[in-house]
Amino acid sequence: MTTVSAVSSTAVAPARVRSASLGTSRKRPDGGPKVKGEFAFSSDLWAEGALWGKVLRSPHPAARITGIDTSRARNLPGVKAVLVADDVPGNPFFGLEMKDQPVFASDVARYMGEAVAAVAADHPEVARKAAELIEVTYEPIDPLVDPERALDPVTPPMHPMGNTVRHISVRHGDAVASGDVVVEGTYEVGMQDQAFMGPESGLAIPDEDGGVDLFISTQWLHVDRDQVADCLALPPDKVRLHLAGVGGAFGAREDVSLQVHICLLALRTGRPVKMVFSREESFLGHVHRHPARMSYRHEADRDGRIVKIEAKILLDGGAYASSSTAVLANAACFAGGPYLVPNAVIDADVVRTNNPPCGAMRGFGAVQVCHAYEAQMDKLAAALGMDPVELRLRNALQPGDELLTGQALTGAAPVAEVIRRCAEAPLPPGGPADEPGSMTLPGGAGRTADPTRVRRGIGFAVGFKNLMYSEGFDDYSTARCRIEHGIVTVFSAAAEVGQGLVTLVEQIAEDVFGTDKIIVAPADTGVGSAGSTSASRQTWMSGGAVDAACRKARDSLLDLAARRHGTVAAVLEVREGRVVSFDGEIDETIEEATGGAAIEETVEFRHAPTFPLDERGQGDAHVSFAFAAHRAVVDVDLDLGLVKVVEVTTAQDVGRVLNPVQVVGQIEGGIAQGVGLAVMEEILVDQGLVRNASFTDYLIPTALDMPLVQIAALVEEPEPGAPFGAKGVGEPPTISSTAAVAAAVRAASGLALTRVPIRPEHIALAAPRQGEAGS
Amino acid sequence: MSYDCAVSVRVPDSLEELVTGLAADPGCELLAGGTDLMVEINFGRRRPASIMSLSRVTELKGWSEDAATGELVLGGALTYTEMLQPDLAGRLPALAQAARTVGSPQIRNAGTLGGNLATASPAGDTLPVLVALDAVVVVESADGRREVPVGDFVTGAKRTALRPHDVVHSVRVPTRRTRQEFLKVGTRNAMVIAVCSAAVVVDLDSCSVRVALGSVGPVPLRAHEAEELAGEVLDWDAGGVLAGDAHRDGALERFAGLVSAASRPIDDHRSTAAYRRHAVGVCARRALERVAA
Numbered sequence A: 001m002t003t004v005s006a007v008s009s010t011a012v013a014p015a016r017v018r019s020a021s022l023g024t025s026r027k028r029p030d031g032g033p034k035v036k037g038e039f040a041f042s043s044d045l046w047a048e049g050a051l052w053g054k055v056l057r058s059p060h061p062a063a064r065i066t067g068i069d070t071s072r073a074r075n076l077p078g079v080k081a082v083l084v085a086d087d088v089p090g091n092p093f094f095g096l097e098m099k100d101q102p103v104f105a106s107d108v109a110r111y112m113g114e115a116v117a118a119v120a121a122d123h124p125e126v127a128r129k130a131a132e133l134i135e136v137t138y139e140p141i142d143p144l145v146d147p148e149r150a151l152d153p154v155t156p157p158m159h160p161m162g163n164t165v166r167h168i169s170v171r172h173g174d175a176v177a178s179g180d181v182v183v184e185g186t187y188e189v190g191m192q193d194q195a196f197m198g199p200e201s202g203l204a205i206p207d208e209d210g211g212v213d214l215f216i217s218t219q220w221l222h223v224d225r226d227q228v229a230d231c232l233a234l235p236p237d238k239v240r241l242h243l244a245g246v247g248g249a250f251g252a253r254e255d256v257s258l259q260v261h262i263c264l265l266a267l268r269t270g271r272p273v274k275m276v277f278s279r280e281e282s283f284l285g286h287v288h289r290h291p292a293r294m295s296y297r298h299e300a301d302r303d304g305r306i307v308k309i310e311a312k313i314l315l316d317g318g319a320y321a322s323s324s325t326a327v328l329a330n331a332a333c334f335a336g337g338p339y340l341v342p343n344a345v346i347d348a349d350v351v352r353t354n355n356p357p358c359g360a361m362r363g364f365g366a367v368q369v370c371h372a373y374e375a376q377m378d379k380l381a382a383a384l385g386m387d388p389v390e391l392r393l394r395n396a397l398q399p400g401d402e403l404l405t406g407q408a409l410t411g412a413a414p415v416a417e418v419i420r421r422c423a424e425a426p427l428p429p430g431g432p433a434d435e436p437g438s439m440t441l442p443g444g445a446g447r448t449a450d451p452t453r454v455r456r457g458i459g460f461a462v463g464f465k466n467l468m469y470s471e472g473f474d475d476y477s478t479a480r481c482r483i484e485h486g487i488v489t490v491f492s493a494a495a496e497v498g499q500g501l502v503t504l505v506e507q508i509a510e511d512v513f514g515t516d517k518i519i520v521a522p523a524d525t526g527v528g529s530a531g532s533t534s535a536s537r538q539t540w541m542s543g544g545a546v547d548a549a550c551r552k553a554r555d556s557l558l559d560l561a562a563r564r565h566g567t568v569a570a571v572l573e574v575r576e577g578r579v580v581s582f583d584g585e586i587d588e589t590i591e592e593a594t595g596g597a598a599i600e601e602t603v604e605f606r607h608a609p610t611f612p613l614d615e616r617g618q619g620d621a622h623v624s625f626a627f628a629a630h631r632a633v634v635d636v637d638l639d640l641g642l643v644k645v646v647e648v649t650t651a652q653d654v655g656r657v658l659n660p661v662q663v664v665g666q667i668e669g670g671i672a673q674g675v676g677l678a679v680m681e682e683i684l685v686d687q688g689l690v691r692n693a694s695f696t697d698y699l700i701p702t703a704l705d706m707p708l709v710q711i712a713a714l715v716e717e718p719e720p721g722a723p724f725g726a727k728g729v730g731e732p733p734t735i736s737s738t739a740a741v742a743a744a745v746r747a748a749s750g751l752a753l754t755r756v757p758i759r760p761e762h763i764a765l766a767a768p769r770q771g772e773a774g775s
Numbered sequence B: 001m002s003y004d005c006a007v008s009v010r011v012p013d014s015l016e017e018l019v020t021g022l023a024a025d026p027g028c029e030l031l032a033g034g035t036d037l038m039v040e041i042n043f044g045r046r047r048p049a050s051i052m053s054l055s056r057v058t059e060l061k062g063w064s065e066d067a068a069t070g071e072l073v074l075g076g077a078l079t080y081t082e083m084l085q086p087d088l089a090g091r092l093p094a095l096a097q098a099a100r101t102v103g104s105p106q107i108r109n110a111g112t113l114g115g116n117l118a119t120a121s122p123a124g125d126t127l128p129v130l131v132a133l134d135a136v137v138v139v140e141s142a143d144g145r146r147e148v149p150v151g152d153f154v155t156g157a158k159r160t161a162l163r164p165h166d167v168v169h170s171v172r173v174p175t176r177r178t179r180q181e182f183l184k185v186g187t188r189n190a191m192v193i194a195v196c197s198a199a200v201v202v203d204l205d206s207c208s209v210r211v212a213l214g215s216v217g218p219v220p221l222r223a224h225e226a227e228e229l230a231g232e233v234l235d236w237d238a239g240g241v242l243a244g245d246a247h248r249d250g251a252l253e254r255f256a257g258l259v260s261a262a263s264r265p266i267d268d269h270r271s272t273a274a275y276r277r278h279a280v281g282v283c284a285r286r287a288l289e290r291v292a293a
């Protein structure tokens, strides 16, 4: 018996009673193997007779390609295939939102690292050598690298679809409203990388049916599958994707990287093909967080109530669209912060340039604007002579308030509570270490600090963003539950990328059946789409789908058992893995209850619908929101500009905690990335050329850079409509942690510091010199 | 495999075997910890046809004290982790301080002094320390042994006085009564390439101060004028300490300025020349304050 049924989240009872499993810190099934180095990542895959794939990339950010000669590469012994644009049988273009990116550049290369050709050979060294032997004739063009120039209508388009990918105007309330106090500022955010540890890698195995099986680390199997099938000119069912071990994602695995290339090579050679990016290729071969330039004007009344916000937001999307349109929507919709903004005039653009393509990264457009609006809130507090926390409390959104998109806030919105709980948490005792050169001072192991020149600063920030997909996107997740031979198997294509969804799926299924004899099947395209592991959506969407599928299968099981016993299902229940009747007359195993039959239920789960933004940027575009507050304590060496982030305290709106350890894991990891963006993480691009495509020079926080994380509160106010009342928790930790650290560095240094990451020279070459008066 | 990318790897058991092997095959790369060489190979920047490992050449390992001269003899294959052990760290604290800033524990377990010298990166962290300690590199080859002061050994950015068949046998460090300090600036609190560094040695035997700077020029630089100033302002009768008088701050400020002036930094993706010039002065000043307080 197989049925597919649709379930909407509004039909799900919120906030069910906690049970034995949900709400506990159940151990992850992949935890032990990962710690012991036994977990198979996508780079560990192997198949008999496999070839090695290698991609040749453009060294130029902008160049015409006038010739590609592959003959020398083809003639190298061991080379089995060399493919260029002409070898793509289907759509030569792919892309998440617009199919604007060629599988291989053929006439123009638009960014450094763009794929031009691909090779398969019997040894990785041979593949590397063959790629070197491909002779590409480039005529370099002056790259378009300034997003302001890209926006200028007189600038020639660098792509046939034009330079502007999307423009959003938000016109909310009264455009000419004015306040008593005005603060203005211009802010910048550099290009952050997701910096996952496991490089892009996969294994494609051609099948006799003309199709291909692709084992791949990704965030969304089905959207990869559809793009691969389109480029390969194959029906989707001939392209079967299987999730391989994912070594981190953070948004960088939403786009196609090597998927099409590796499948093309496998189909061309008729052999399995494996590809693993080097670290340099990984940095060049995936999208980054959009760099942003933002100018803001806040007007408030004398009591500190925001009257109006005006903002111009410009995101550099790099060469291709990726998910730029949705990132921009977030930047525009959340431009005001989690505050009541009665009047707003916002113009937001995302443009194409010859810089590296930018797309999804944890926080997705909400991070950039948070840096700006929270700096503005501090400025406003200073202008009003008001405590910055008090100012935020005074403006905090409340349920029922209208967002600047005109959408009414209907769900849980404990904004004031996260602010209050975070602000009230104790500060770390004492001050900076007083021993010169202590490793806990700024400069760490370099022992550079002079304690008399170290100042402590405290910064506070609040942020929010949407959960799930927005703007009318048909967002759903599919799950299947099968009961056979007494074993419950759960199928979902949702990508486990390290966040712990597999643990949660087990917990959910266990709660329905009261047994831990649950098998979670490997994720593949054999079941319908689960949507992306992004937008903090999988606990809600795939958690909801799994819960609904399991409960539907349980109901079918009870029906079956009732028919066999000549009774009605209402007198039966599943308890501790057994089917029992209230009077105790019936008490049998699940296997006995099915009587040899198999039960299979498949469910498509949807959240409540959302709607597009209109031409004034108004509309019920989002389904739910999550809020968090961060307080950072930093020590700054005024003369060297070095920073030690001492502590970050947070309070987060989580709806319901389903697995406490996993929530803490998301918070700590998200804060690490937020701290990284505040003080060190940036892809440096000079005239379109990436200067630091390695972990030698793309710096991410080490243990000595990671602050103590104090979780002041996980605010549990169940979200109506959310399965279990739980909100996604993955992104909020990155949104305002950067802004809080930046604010703390400003407080310690007394400098404006409008750009993140803050570099030592921004502090040291602006601060008063040693010997001059220090505060 | 059809494309020839095989590499021959030999593992000599003695110094003798190593240097004769090198003489016969001067294109051969030496492999110590591999923390520089393997990175180069992975990036395709170097593709040696043959490699000789130092792992069994016991003559290059560890450190000793030369009974005749009293010098410390640091083996070419001395690891950073060994530099951090209390017995050696107590004698050469600045070298231990530099070693502690290198990479991660794994890198410090593998990486060696000889590798740092042979790579001769402008950011090589032991180089300014060895310069400030007046150390001498002992170079061994089939045609004999020679000694080269560290300052002459490093001839340019990633260039040394080593000939293809040479081995860094050891480094000799004179034992004098000193106080020493090493400071390194990086854009993160650990495991970072130096943006700039400074080593300061107060030499009580010669009543002089030596200041060597890292990452602010193609080679480690001495700050001679700053050294002279420091030599003048330290009270040698009182044990080489800074007088606590009113001129102290002014003298330190001039010292920092002279150090900055001695630097020859560049702008690159790690930092700016202006910041490096400024920061290296701050570091040297702080180092002097610590060793001459």
Ligand SMILES: Cc1cc2nc3c(=O)[nH]c(=O)nc-3n(C[C@H](O)[C@H](O)[C@H](O)COP(=O)(O)OP(=O)(O)OC[C@H]3O[C@@H](n4cnc5c(N)ncnc54)[C@H](O)[C@@H]3O)c2cc1C
Binding pocket: B029, B030, B031, B032, B033, B034, B035, B036, B037, B038, B039, B054, B060, B076, B077, B101, B102, B103, B104, B107, B110, B111, B112, B113, B114, B115, B116, B117, B118, B119, B123, B124, B125, B126, B162, B166, B167, B168, B169, B191, B192, B193, B194
């Ligand atoms: C993650 C990471 C972090 C790092 N951080 C730092 C840092 O903070 N500071 C720093 O200074 N360096 C750093 N390095 C660079 C490197 O670790 C050091 O330069 C180290 O000292 C190299 O020593 P090795 O034994 O690994 O050399 P190898 O890689 O084995 O060799 C390097 C070169 O030296 C030659 N060589 C080695 N030994 C000898 C010898 N006895 N005689 C002649 N030639 C020889 C080799 O032939 C080769 O050309 C880092 C490297 C990595 C990978």
